[in-house]
Every structure is written in C-alpha cells, then in structure tokens.
C-alpha cells in the first residue's frame with residue numbers, strides 16, 4: 001500500500017503490539033482561561049532568547065490529516081472497527097494556521113527551532129527553513145543518500161516507508177566532479193527504525209539551549225521525543241504545552257493550555273502583533289528532486305548495540321558463568337582486539 005494518504009501511512013507501518021494509550025478524552029479550557037494563559041505564553045515568548053517547538057500530529061488535524069491517538073485518531077477508531085472521516089491526500093494538504101504562525105514568529109526575529117514528529121511535509125510547505133527543522137520521524141516527500149547523507153525533496157510522496165531503497169541515485173557532484181551515486185532511501189521511520197542521528201543530535205542540543213520548549217499537538221508517547229522537554233527543564237528553561245489531551249509531561253510543565261493549536265496561535269500572534277503570512281512555499285513539482293539538506297558534516301557515529309536484557313538479582317543456584325566478548329577501545333593497528341571477560345550473572 002502506498003503511503004500517499006494519511007490513512008495509508010498508518011496502514012503501511014508494520015504491526016506493533018503496543019500503540020500506547022488511545023482515545024483519552026480531549027479537554028477545552030474556558031474562553032477566559034485561554035485568554036489568560038495565552039497572555040502568559042506571549043510573555044514567555046517575549047522573554048525567551050531561544051525557543052524550541054516540538055510538534056506532533058495535532059498541528060495537522062485542521063489540515064485534514066487525522067492523528068493517531070486522539071478520540072478520532074486512526075488507531076483509536078481502528079480498535080472500534082472504524083476509520084476517520086477525514087483523510088486528505090498528503091499532496092493536497094495545506095499547512096494549518098499554526099504551521100504558518102511558527103514561520104512568522106521565526107521571521108519576526110525570534111531564534112526558533114522546530115522538532116517535528118510529523119511526516120506530512122507541512123512545515124516545509126509553510127516555508128519554514130529546513131536548517132531550522134528536525135524531522136525526526138522522516139518526511140513522506142524526502143529521500144536520503146545512504147552514502148553522503150544529502151536529503152532530496154520530491155514533488156510526490158515516496159512509494160514506501162521504512163528507509164527502503166527508492167531505486168534512484170544521488171546525483172550531486174563530489175569535489176572530483178563525479179556524481180556521488182549513493183543509493184537513495186525513503187526517510188519515514190517504521191517501528192524500531194533508528195532515528196536520523198544528525199537530526200537527533202541537533203534536536204537534543206537545541207532542547208538543552210532553549211529558554212522555552214513549546215509542545216504543540218502531541219501525546220508525547222513516542223520516544224525519544226517524549227523525553228526531550230526534560231533537557232530544556234534541566235538547563236533552566238520553561239515547558240509550555242498546547243494540547244487537547246492531557247500528557248505525562250503536564251505535571252512538569254510551567255503552563256498547559258487545553259485548546260486547539262490554531263485558536264491559541266491566532267490569539268498569540270495578535271497579542272505579539274505578528275502578522276501571519278499564509279503563502280505556500282515554492283516546492284519541487286512531480287518527480288523533480290531538489291537537495292534540501294547538505295551532506296553529513298562528520299561521519300556517522302558507530303552504532304553501539306550491546307545489550308544484556310534485564311538482569312535479575314538471583315540465588316547461587318541460578319548463576320551461570322558467561323563469557324562476554326567486548327571490543328577493546330584501545331584497538332591495535334590491525335583493528336580491534338577482542339577481550340573476554342568471565343562474569344557470573346543470570347540471563348532471562
């Protein structure tokens with residue numbers, strides 16, 4: 001199934017037993033409360049030197065793309081044998097007021113960074129610059145070169161998800177004037193795929209540096225994004241949430257607004273006297289491929305996958321003797337030396 005529509009995207013993901021908490025009640029604060037809270041949000045934005053916005057499916061529901069875990073979300077309804085009544089083609093979806101507002105806040109001179117879990121391309125469609133954006137779960141319109149890491153934006157959605165080869169090659173010229181020819185893959189993560197390491201590192205850095213982490217339209221149930229606001233808090237910054245459902249981060253937040261994002265941003269931008277431009281960015285048409293992110297600045301870090309699963313405290317009888325082989329960090333010239341350590345533990 002091609003993930004060109006939001007419902008098909010959900011159906012393209014492989015089966016996964018635990019989809020999180022589904023269908024919690026959505027809340028709306030009274031109009032007076034929303035006004036008071038938006039005034040506080042405006043003050044926090046004025047105070048902040050650096051702002052990180054963490055966005056989720058909730059900022060795109062007004063664009064016609066259903067979320068997953070809201071009362072009308074794809075998975076909430078699926079449990080009841082139903083399907084959402086809204087299901088816009090990713091090609092046709094237009095950015096929401098909130099997408100445009102984020103771009104206008106950036107243009108007003110605020111230092112902003114967006115960390116998005118969405119794959120719908122609406123941040124780029126609203127004109128938000130790629131270099132101020134991390135798309136941690138990918139983008140249905142982008143392809144990445146396995147060799148140099150360059151990212152290409154296309155006018156049509158990719159036919160697959162799960163980092164599969166698209167059959168196209170990287171055409172960018174290297175310094176020797178020859179094309180890279182690395183294989184291009186789609187960028188949308190399936191369950192348990194690794195997040196793009198460069199985007200992840202930048203997101204963590206931006207969260208640590210931010211005075212304000214503003215969370216918009218996400219249930220924060222997916223990791224590692226769900227814990228990123230703690231980085232802001234640990235470095236002395238504030239957390240503010242705009243979401244309809246309660247989240248596990250609410251108790252750590254300085255302010256929680258239960259109202260639709262678009263409503264909050266209309267009030268907020270009027271309070272901040274920021275005019276929101278709603279023009280769609282000039283993006284590639286059909287099969288045109290355009291480089292939107294340059295090659296990796298450094299080599300990818302080695303993937304460390306060394307895990308001993310849950311170790312229990314155990315009795316003498318349970319103990320087995322195990323040899324654990326580890327790579328020695330001080331490897332010799334011929335490569336790494338293998339060190340064998342004998343330890344006693346109980347493996348489940």
Ligand SMILES: NC(=O)c1ccc[n+]([C@@H]2O[C@H](COP(=O)([O-])OP(=O)(O)OC[C@H]3O[C@@H](n4cnc5c(N)ncnc54)[C@H](O)[C@@H]3O)[C@@H](O)[C@H]2O)c1
Pocket residue numbers: 006026055056057058059060061062065066067068069070071073117118119120121137216217218219220221222242243244245259260261262
């Ligand atoms: N648009 C998209 O690209 C899209 C759509 C569905 C799911 N996803 C995927 O879902 C996963 C992440 O989950 P998530 O937390 O983003 O989604 P989620 O479905 O878990 O949570 C969405 C949250 O947004 C809230 N919400 C819905 N409409 C809102 C509105 N107008 N204003 C304020 N809040 C609103 C809901 O109450 C809910 O708590 C990601 O992996 C993402 O790739 C993406």
Ligand SMILES: [Zn+2]
Pocket residue numbers: 145146147148149150170171172180181182
């Ligand atoms: Zn390349």
